[in-house]
Amino acid sequence: GAVVSQHPSWVICKSGTSVKIECRSLDFQATTMFWYRQFPKQSLMLMATSNEGSKATYEQGVEKDKFLINHASLTLSTLTVTSAHPEDSSFYICSARVRAVSYEQYFGPGTRLTVT
């Protein structure tokens, strides 16, 4: 149980284009989903928190107009990187908190984004 999937697992896009990453909780309903970014040899940094049906809360320094988050249902959240630049190249990981069970967060496998 508590499986989280992400799609795609890797993507290469050209500078100036947009790319969408999907995060799904496969076998549970998630009240809250989180988006993290991880640069090489660094730890995970929280970008934003999203609750189903409401606007995402972004961490300080994260541009909400650049990283669009939509949490449309209890099993799906999407992150769209708009007007991507090479410095946006990173490993993006989502997590989901199991609804009304515990505080545990279960992570997806990550999406490697490379902007050329």
Place this chain on the structure above:
Amino acid sequence: EDQVTQSPEALRLQEGESSSLNCSYTVSGLRGLFWYRQDPGKGPEFLFTLYSAGEEKEKERLKATLTKKESFLHITAPKPEDSATYLCAPEGDSGAGSYQLTFGKGTKLSVIP
């Protein structure tokens, strides 16, 4: 500001050689402390949650313990498949009733056959 320090940064063990990883933390409104395992190019895999000082949890060769300022991950008789980066993440109150994880940089464990 919440802070998490993991030590050592890297650890090489011979197969069967037991050791401990340390996580020191300063977090406001601690709700729980999480341990994850991360393999290269993968998302973190949940291992344990500890909620109160004195609590211990075990899973196969791993045992996690918690005090008010530290958590330890003990690895008994490790095998090569235990090689990974182990992440500590206390969950604290970020304000307005919301909680978030603060991750340490991790300890990269290598177990040599």
